[in-house]
Amino acid sequence: MPIRIYALAKELQVDSKQLVDICNRAGVTGKGSALASLDDDELVKVKAFMNKDSGGDGGGRGSQSRSAVDEPMRPERPVQPAKPSRIRTLGGPLGNKMRPKEDESQSSYEEEVADESAAVAQEESTPVSAKEAAQTPDAEKGAEPAEVVAEKPAADAQSGQADDQEEAKPEEEADQDAPVRSIRRGDYIAIGSQRKVRTLGGGSGPKREDDRDKPKPKPKKVTPVVKIAKMPTAPAPKQPTQSKEPAAQKPIMQLPKEAIKGAKKGQKAPLEEFTKLHEKKRKSKDRKSSADFEEVVEVRDDAEAPAKGKGKGKGKSTGMAGMAGSRDARTQGRKRSKSISADMNEGDETRGRRQRPRREKSGPKISTAAPRKTDVALELPCTLREFSEATGLPAQAVQRTLMAFGQMVTINATLDAETAELIAAEHGVDLKIKEPESIEDTLISQIEDQVDDENDLAERPPVVTFLGHVDHGKTSLLDKIIGLDVVSGEAGGITQHIRAYIVDKGDKKISFVDTPGHEAFTEMRARGANVTDIAVLIVAADDGVMPQTEEAISHAKAAEVPIIVALNKMDVPGANPDRALQQLSQHGLLPAEWGGDVEVVKTSAITGEGVDALLETILLTSEIHEYKANPSRDAVGVCLEAEQESDRGVLAKLIVNNGTLKVGDVIVCGSTFGRVKAMYDTLDARKRLEEAAPSTPVNVTGFDEAPAAGEKFYVLKDIADAREIAEMRSDRSRADKLGGHTVKVSFEQFQERLQSGNLAGDDAGIVYLNIILRADTRGSIEAIQKELDKLDHPEVKVRVMQATVGGVTVADVTLASASNAVIVAFNVIPDEAARSLADDRGVEIRRYDIIYKVTEDIKLLLEGQLKPESRVTELGRALVQRTFSISRIGTIAGCRVLGGIIERGCRIRVNRDGRGIGDYPLDSLKREKDDAKEVREGYECGIKLSGFNDIKEGDILEAFKVEEFARTLES
Numbered sequence: 001m002p003i004r005i006y007a008l009a010k011e012l013q014v015d016s017k018q019l020v021d022i023c024n025r026a027g028v029t030g031k032g033s034a035l036a037s038l039d040d041d042e043l044v045k046v047k048a049f050m051n052k053d054s055g056g057d058g059g060g061r062g063s064q065s066r067s068a069v070d071e072p073m074r075p076e077r078p079v080q081p082a083k084p085s086r087i088r089t090l091g092g093p094l095g096n097k098m099r100p101k102e103d104e105s106q107s108s109y110e111e112e113v114a115d116e117s118a119a120v121a122q123e124e125s126t127p128v129s130a131k132e133a134a135q136t137p138d139a140e141k142g143a144e145p146a147e148v149v150a151e152k153p154a155a156d157a158q159s160g161q162a163d164d165q166e167e168a169k170p171e172e173e174a175d176q177d178a179p180v181r182s183i184r185r186g187d188y189i190a191i192g193s194q195r196k197v198r199t200l201g202g203g204s205g206p207k208r209e210d211d212r213d214k215p216k217p218k219p220k221k222v223t224p225v226v227k228i229a230k231m232p233t234a235p236a237p238k239q240p241t242q243s244k245e246p247a248a249q250k251p252i253m254q255l256p257k258e259a260i261k262g263a264k265k266g267q268k269a270p271l272e273e274f275t276k277l278h279e280k281k282r283k284s285k286d287r288k289s290s291a292d293f294e295e296v297v298e299v300r301d302d303a304e305a306p307a308k309g310k311g312k313g314k315g316k317s318t319g320m321a322g323m324a325g326s327r328d329a330r331t332q333g334r335k336r337s338k339s340i341s342a343d344m345n346e347g348d349e350t351r352g353r354r355q356r357p358r359r360e361k362s363g364p365k366i367s368t369a370a371p372r373k374t375d376v377a378l379e380l381p382c383t384l385r386e387f388s389e390a391t392g393l394p395a396q397a398v399q400r401t402l403m404a405f406g407q408m409v410t411i412n413a414t415l416d417a418e419t420a421e422l423i424a425a426e427h428g429v430d431l432k433i434k435e436p437e438s439i440e441d442t443l444i445s446q447i448e449d450q451v452d453d454e455n456d457l458a459e460r461p462p463v464v465t466f467l468g469h470v471d472h473g474k475t476s477l478l479d480k481i482i483g484l485d486v487v488s489g490e491a492g493g494i495t496q497h498i499r500a501y502i503v504d505k506g507d508k509k510i511s512f513v514d515t516p517g518h519e520a521f522t523e524m525r526a527r528g529a530n531v532t533d534i535a536v537l538i539v540a541a542d543d544g545v546m547p548q549t550e551e552a553i554s555h556a557k558a559a560e561v562p563i564i565v566a567l568n569k570m571d572v573p574g575a576n577p578d579r580a581l582q583q584l585s586q587h588g589l590l591p592a593e594w595g596g597d598v599e600v601v602k603t604s605a606i607t608g609e610g611v612d613a614l615l616e617t618i619l620l621t622s623e624i625h626e627y628k629a630n631p632s633r634d635a636v637g638v639c640l641e642a643e644q645e646s647d648r649g650v651l652a653k654l655i656v657n658n659g660t661l662k663v664g665d666v667i668v669c670g671s672t673f674g675r676v677k678a679m680y681d682t683l684d685a686r687k688r689l690e691e692a693a694p695s696t697p698v699n700v701t702g703f704d705e706a707p708a709a710g711e712k713f714y715v716l717k718d719i720a721d722a723r724e725i726a727e728m729r730s731d732r733s734r735a736d737k738l739g740g741h742t743v744k745v746s747f748e749q750f751q752e753r754l755q756s757g758n759l760a761g762d763d764a765g766i767v768y769l770n771i772i773l774r775a776d777t778r779g780s781i782e783a784i785q786k787e788l789d790k791l792d793h794p795e796v797k798v799r800v801m802q803a804t805v806g807g808v809t810v811a812d813v814t815l816a817s818a819s820n821a822v823i824v825a826f827n828v829i830p831d832e833a834a835r836s837l838a839d840d841r842g843v844e845i846r847r848y849d850i851i852y853k854v855t856e857d858i859k860l861l862l863e864g865q866l867k868p869e870s871r872v873t874e875l876g877r878a879l880v881q882r883t884f885s886i887s888r889i890g891t892i893a894g895c896r897v898l899g900g901i902i903e904r905g906c907r908i909r910v911n912r913d914g915r916g917i918g919d920y921p922l923d924s925l926k927r928e929k930d931d932a933k934e935v936r937e938g939y940e941c942g943i944k945l946s947g948f949n950d951i952k953e954g955d956i957l958e959a960f961k962v963e964e965f966a967r968t969l970e971s
């Protein structure tokens with residue numbers, strides 16, 4: 001009975017792709033995919049090859065995996081009479097020589113094992129076999145075979161093919177090789193004692209020799225002991241601030257002694273005088289900025305000055321005065337500190353100032369505030385105090401900066417983004433403004449980050465999307481699968497652009513999403529909603545691969561989902577499947593029957609031929625990929641489409657990605673929200689459902705407004721949260737619209753991000769520059785691709801996601817937007833819709849008319865040398881409605897401005913039938929008979945080009961100007 005390769009692979013526990021490879025090597029050809037079947041003869045052949053392969057004929061990849069499963073035992077060897085003692089010794093536990101001693105450390109035991117291994121390696125190259133070990137009488141020794149056998153596959157897996165080959169050799173050969181192959185320690189160490197293996201496995205033979213030379217160094221074990229021992233003897237912790245107390249404080253400590261002396265001599269301390277003096281000073285300073293705080297200290301110093309002036313006798317003559325001054329100054333300073341601290345919450349700073357007044361005063365302004373940061377992320381709005389704390393800038397410094405800009409602000413004043421950035425720039429702080437964490441961030445990211453327990457996961461139906469060229473039979477084929485009655489039932493119902501159904505196939509289900517085109521398919525990806533698991537590419541056998549088929553291939557490939565080809569219309573007399581297969585392979589889809597990995601099913605939507613085979617292939621592909629979901633969690637999914645119905649309100653077609661959606665659930669979807677009022681089957685518009693499991697499409701009522709197609713939906717606990725998130729998103733999208741658009745991906749931005757390391761590479765660290773190439777002819781595409789192939793960079797690669805003939809379309813822009821790609825338009829122009837979408841989405845359409853310029857730009861980009869020397873600014877477009885030929889003047893084009901503006905002095909690109917035919921300077925621009933400086937959208941004008949008279953009606957004239965940018969100095 002025939003068996004599928006993937007099923008056999010499962011049975012043999014090898015990878016399907018590996019088995020495909022084995023089949024080819026076994027001479028069973030034409031098995032390019034895991035879905036291919038093997039008949040009995042082929043199965044025998046493959047198995048025989050595998051047995052032979054793993055039996056020691058040199059081994060291959062197949063044998064590697066197989067040996068790990070089926071042949072854990074290495075060839076058994078008879079026990080050599082002279083060697084058992086060695087083996088017993090290595091086995092360890094019961095050997096006389098290796099009987100464990102209590103005073104031996106683990107490492108010394110391991111070293112000995114290693115030494116023994118090395119010693120035995122001189123005499124014997126063959127590892128201990130299960131049989132050998134089993135012959136030992138001791139019960140404990142009986143554990144050895146298990147250890148050795150268990151160790152082998154792991155060792156094999158690591159050592160790879162070479163080891164396989166080596167170990168698969170017959171004994172004699174192995175014996176011959178004995179002197180050059182040492183016994184691996186892993187062969188003698190039980191699998192449970194991995195730690196030992198790792199300890200010993202650090203080096204090769206010679207290294208072990210070295211280890212043996214050094215008997216018991218154990219330096220590492222000593223180190224921590226020393227560290228621990230030192231701790232108690234460490235000097236008693238001393239507050240650095242205390243040790244740096246300024247000299248002024250010393251008298252405080254000595255005060256009692258001097259004071260007592262002075263008092264004994266009958267001196268009176270003029271404390272009141274000093275108190276008054278400082279009170280006066282303090283009041284006047286209170287009105288000044290805190291920078292003047294130092295004066296408090298000065299006053300204190302001044303108070304001490306007279307005493308100092310009198311030399312040594314400071315304490316003797318005016319000791320009490322000096323002391324009183326110091327005390328007063330300190331008291332005032334402390335009070336002042338407290339008040340500033342209360343105002344500014346800058347405790348550290350004020351403390352620092354008080355303690356080191358002279359350094360502050362004499363040297364350059366050194367801030368003693370919290371450590372200054374150069375890279376700060378700050379959430380706005382924030383107060384000046386919060387700004388100061390976040391950046392480490394003293395609040396006074398911030399205030400001074402603002403003062404310089406004419407703003408007097410208090411510490412509790414709120415800073416806006418602009419002001420914060422201004423201050424940060426002034427102080428050399430790189431400020432990043434963080435958006436405050438919203439309820440959306442908290443709730444939605446919590447849902448997004450939720451990881452399902454493996455035990456909760458259950459198989460789910462695959463979601464399949466049909467893609468292909470117009471009229472190749474997508475709708476008909478889906479109709480055939482579902483049943484015509486459904487389609488006819490739908491005709492009288494809701495007009496649906498996206499159809500989504502879940503159908504039964506035996507005991508399995510398949511979910512189909514029929515999008516109006518690949519553009520809608522990619523649109524969902526662009527919104528981060530990947531609903532499709534498998535793409536079915538419909539290609540009419542009579543037409544073969546057409547332009548939209550090419551696009552569909554690019555879109556499916558970009559989505560990185562498995563592709564199945566349905567070669568449809570096989571019933572049509574002109575069907576030429578071979579030609580279609582040939583074309584498909586040219587586009588990178590090599591059919592399985594030609595040795596590739598793409599399943600091609602021949603179908604007819606009219607006769608029903610191949611429909612079952614197609615469903616079976618879908619299910620098998622799904623089985624291989626094991627699509628799973630957790631039906632017991634709250635639902636998340638995507639809105640496929642929505643519309644307003646007169647009787648039911650908003651009806652949204654949703655597809656559940658994960659979890660189960662139930663009636664009564666609170667949902668938020670984009671900027672809309674609601675509670676699921678009712679759910680309806682998509683096949684039967686009036687059939688109510690209570691819940692929708694993973695992969696199920698369902699029509700839902702209960703939204704306040706129609707959500708946009710492609711928006712993700714989430715189930716929340718609280719309707720108030722849902723409302724808040726929806727409103728927040730709505731406000732944001734409004735602000736985005738008003739705020740204009742920024743280019744998402746452009747060559748220059750790519751280069752910038754590349755240089756700043758902001759682009760994530762693949763596993764190998766390679767970053768890709770995605771390009772969508774549109775050109776006037778197939779020849780141009782080939783020439784450009786040939787040139788691009790020559791560009792070789794170790795870390796950055798150019799990936800041409802799509803290369804097709806024709807103007808830039810909306811689908812290209814959608815694909816570019818979803819895949820962060822730049823569109824290269826060679827001698828073609830974008831249509832109006834594409835142009836406007838590109839503006840909306842921030843997609844760069846880079847236009848060229850010279851091949852070498854395309855490759856030169858990309859080359860410079862890869863080398864990080866692309867410089868914007870000149871930039872093309874698009875001004876407007878005009879349609880040529882009529883032409884007038886005037887002798888001695890030339891051709892005048894009577895035009896209507898379709899968009900933007902045509903202005904004097906610009907250049908004009910002439911496009912005919914979607915292709916550029918050249919660009920020329922504008923010679924004259926007239927409104928009626930007068931010269932015009934500019935002509936705006938909707939107006940008519942006369943245009944005369946310099947050096948070009950072959951203008952024709954229907955031509956599109958694009959006005960643009962080239963702005964030159966000065967090169968930087970280093971260029």
Ligand SMILES: Nc1nc2c(ncn2[C@@H]2O[C@H](COP(=O)(O)OP(=O)(O)OP(=O)(O)O)[C@@H](O)[C@H]2O)c(=O)[nH]1
Pocket residue numbers: 468469470471472473474475476477516568569570571572603604605606607
């Ligand atoms: N003979 C024959 N005709 C078919 C087959 N499949 C589709 N057709 C016909 O081809 C035409 C187009 O089929 P559709 O199913 O509308 O093709 P489509 O790809 O869905 O087209 P769009 O939705 O416009 O993209 C219809 O007249 C179908 O009857 C087939 O297998 N054999």
